[in-house]
Amino acid sequence: MKLFLTYMPLLVILILTATSPAIAKYAKKGCDDMCGNVRIPYPFGVGAHCSLNSWYTVDCKFSKPYLSALNQLEVLSIDLNYQIVTVNTTKITNCQKVAWNSYDVLGVDLGESPFLFSKSHNKFVFEGCGIATMMNGGSMVTGCSTSCLNGTFSDINDCDGNNCCRIGIPHYLKSYNINVERKVEDRGCGSAFLVDWTPYEESRFSFRNTSFIPISLLWTLTDSDHVPCCDKQDLKRLKVDMFNSTPMDTRRCQKSTWIDNPYVIDGCREDGM
Numbered sequence: 001m002k003l004f005l006t007y008m009p010l011l012v013i014l015i016l017t018a019t020s021p022a023i024a025k026y027a028k029k030g031c032d033d034m035c036g037n038v039r040i041p042y043p044f045g046v047g048a049h050c051s052l053n054s055w056y057t058v059d060c061k062f063s064k065p066y067l068s069a070l071n072q073l074e075v076l077s078i079d080l081n082y083q084i085v086t087v088n089t090t091k092i093t094n095c096q097k098v099a100w101n102s103y104d105v106l107g108v109d110l111g112e113s114p115f116l117f118s119k120s121h122n123k124f125v126f127e128g129c130g131i132a133t134m135m136n137g138g139s140m141v142t143g144c145s146t147s148c149l150n151g152t153f154s155d156i157n158d159c160d161g162n163n164c165c166r167i168g169i170p171h172y173l174k175s176y177n178i179n180v181e182r183k184v185e186d187r188g189c190g191s192a193f194l195v196d197w198t199p200y201e202e203s204r205f206s207f208r209n210t211s212f213i214p215i216s217l218l219w220t221l222t223d224s225d226h227v228p229c230c231d232k233q234d235l236k237r238l239k240v241d242m243f244n245s246t247p248m249d250t251r252r253c254q255k256s257t258w259i260d261n262p263y264v265i266d267g268c269r270e271d272g273m
Helices: 001-021 195-200 203-206
Strands: 056-063 062-068 073-079 083-091 103-108 115-117 120-127 129-137 141-146 162-170 177-182 192-195 212-219 235-240 248-253
Touching: 083 248, 103 212, 120 129, 120 141, 120 195, 177 192, 195 203, 203 235
Parallel strands: 192 212
Antiparallel strands: 056 062, 062 073, 073 083, 083 212, 103 177, 115 212, 120 162, 120 192, 129 141, 129 177, 235 248
């Protein structure tokens, strides 16, 4: 009996260890995979030594993650399945006098970074009265127009052309700028922007009075990045269609035998383990 009582604590520990679920691994060994409430999976990383390269380095400040190489854009989420990082960008609202009925809005330029504006997650939105167009290198990418009753903005619509319009973007983009031509009788405020459509559609009215909007970026990987995969056969080579440019190659680890992160060895666990 004494012998049983002696080994009982060890037996309990072994049982708990065997029945406890495995701890998910998303970051490189020795690195944090969370910043506040946002998960930071590799190839992103909190700190220079935890990311694939400087483009994927995340600064964690006061429990909020920021992409240091992209002018400290705040990271809202990172999706490994779709290879998407969603960030907060500034929303510019224009409230000009009637005589100033045309203006340009500078967009975000991703430059030499491995990021692209996602065509599958984002839509171009114009709130106001008039015509808004998205431009790239002097060429029109897309655009939409609205009609307004007496130049007023109504909250009772679903962005279908009455005071608000939206349209998808046909290609992935590195940069863009926006031109807005407001109706002469429009005395209200107007705003045109690229936005991740899902959160915007769910809470459109709350975004009316905010200075920031979510936008989704596709993060790309090349052969020179030397990206590992749990299974080499899961490394997919994809073509990304670009506006006024040749298609861009990217690499992606597909989900098959992993349930955490296929880009780190500790994340390569068999389903059900």
